[in-house]
């Protein structure tokens with residue numbers, strides 16, 4: 001790299017380019033060290049008991065910011081309902097209370113802000129149905 005810079009740029013430019021490259025390296029390492037939030041575990045069952053509130057904890061691989069994250073409940077018709085979030089027991093967790101729901105197909109769409117400032121979005125599908 002140094003050889004290339006020496007060939008292409010005069011002294012002054014070479015020095016500032018080297019500085020820029022060094023800064024870019026520092027920033028890159030910084031972002032790399034704090035990965036964005038990937039869902040590791042969810043306590044949401046695939047089948048939820050009808051008409052029964054269900055506490056749910058979403059666990060991520062890194063710290064998340066509940067106040068800047070969102071979870072929306074979507075039903076089969078596409079109707080959306082915002083679900084209140086609270087901090088989980090650990091910094092990588094988000095907790096919520098799923099309201100009592102009628103039988104049917106649903107999804108929880110989450111959008112979480114990780115400590116590195118990146119937003120992750122995904123949909124968790126589940127159904128509400130009586131057990132056998």
Ligand SMILES: [Cu+2]
Nearest residue numbers: 035036116118
């Ligand atoms: Cu990230």
